[in-house]
Amino acid sequence: MGASDFSKLPHIGESLRRKEDYRFLTGAGQYTDDVQMANMTHAYFVRSPHAHAHIKSIDIKAALAAPGVIGIFDGKDVAGDSINGLPCGWLINRYQRPTDERTRSPHLGPRQGALCRRPRRHGGG
Amino acid sequence: MQTHLTVNGKSVTVEAAPNTLLVQALREHLHLTGTHVGCDTAQCGACTVIVNGDAVKSCNMLLAQAADAQITTIEGLAKPDGTMHPMQAAFKECHGLQCGFCTPGMVLSAVDLCKKHPNASEQEIREQLEGNLCRCTGYQNIVKAVQHGAAAMKS
Numbered sequence: 001m002g003a004s005d006f007s008k009l010p011h012i013g014e015s016l017r018r019k020e021d022y023r024f025l026t027g028a029g030q031y032t033d034d035v036q037m038a039n040m041t042h043a044y045f046v047r048s049p050h051a052h053a054h055i056k057s058i059d060i061k062a063a064l065a066a067p068g069v070i071g072i073f074d075g076k077d078v079a080g081d082s083i084n085g086l087p088c089g090w091l092i093n094r095y096q097r098p099t100d101e102r103t104r105s106p107h108l109g110p111r112q113g114a115l116c117r118r119p120r121r122h123g124g125g
Numbered sequence: 126m127q128t129h130l131t132v133n134g135k136s137v138t139v140e141a142a143p144n145t146l147l148v149q150a151l152r153e154h155l156h157l158t159g160t161h162v163g164c165d166t167a168q169c170g171a172c173t174v175i176v177n178g179d180a181v182k183s184c185n186m187l188l189a190q191a192a193d194a195q196i197t198t199i200e201g202l203a204k205p206d207g208t209m210h211p212m213q214a215a216f217k218e219c220h221g222l223q224c225g226f227c228t229p230g231m232v233l234s235a236v237d238l239c240k241k242h243p244n245a246s247e248q249e250i251r252e253q254l255e256g257n258l259c260r261c262t263g264y265q266n267i268v269k270a271v272q273h274g275a276a277a278m279k280s
Contacts, residue, residue, distance in 0.1 A: 024225025027159015027199035
């Protein structure tokens with residue numbers, strides 16, 4: 001098909017009316033944060049603030065004691081359950097990101113662990 | 126703690142902890158999830174609602190501060206029969222939204238702006254909407270929508 005033939009296709013060069021606008025404009029859109037389900041928990045991913053740093057240890061004691069925290073999972077837990085690395089959403093064959101190499105953070109901001117807690121906020125935190 | 130307020134014309138009483146933010150009360154207690162939390166730090170304006178006739182960032186206000194106030198959220202802007210407010214219609218008409226996340230706050234800020242400054246110039250609209258961020262960066266059409274909405278609100 002030559003370039004000029006595209007003009008004959010339906011909707012080419014035409015303004016289309018969006019079907020989703022009404023719900024977005026009236027507050028009826030449903031985003032991830034709007035979903036509320038029974039016994040729902042929230043996960044936070046904690047990332048390393050340092051690139052290529054050696055992880056000597058991760059101390060979760062204080063975080064685990066915080067009100068509402070259900071569990072904290074780091075690379076060791078993930079490896080123990082044979083979950084493997086977290087898959088990347090895009091096709092990058094060269095490298096699958098480890099959840100936590102335990103000894104080294106390969107990039108700035110790999111996921112060092114997930115923290116699950118019940119109420120989303122307590123005391124504004 | 127009990128707080129009484131009027132939300133979208135309905136009288137409601139919310140039972141919540143004293144440190145509950147207005148946005149939390151709206152979203153988590155009243156399930157009005159059209160008001161969004163974008164930044165939680167009063168920068169993005171996605172949580173904007175109308176409190177006693179003024180556009181306010183509801184993540185920066187305690188529920189207790191809204192006691193006995195008249196609140197309008199995005200859910201309360203259209204007519205009960207579903208007909209959109211002229212500003213909502215203008216946003217649709219001018220393609221003033223893409224992902225729609227900033228839209229509720231953007232529309233309510235625009236309504237407040239055009240009520241107070243019905244003849245706002247393009248420059249004034251841009252300045253007045255400084256507190257509402259659109260991460261799709263659709264500002265060009267948002268400004269166009271506000272201009273159309275302002276004209277429609279006058280007629």
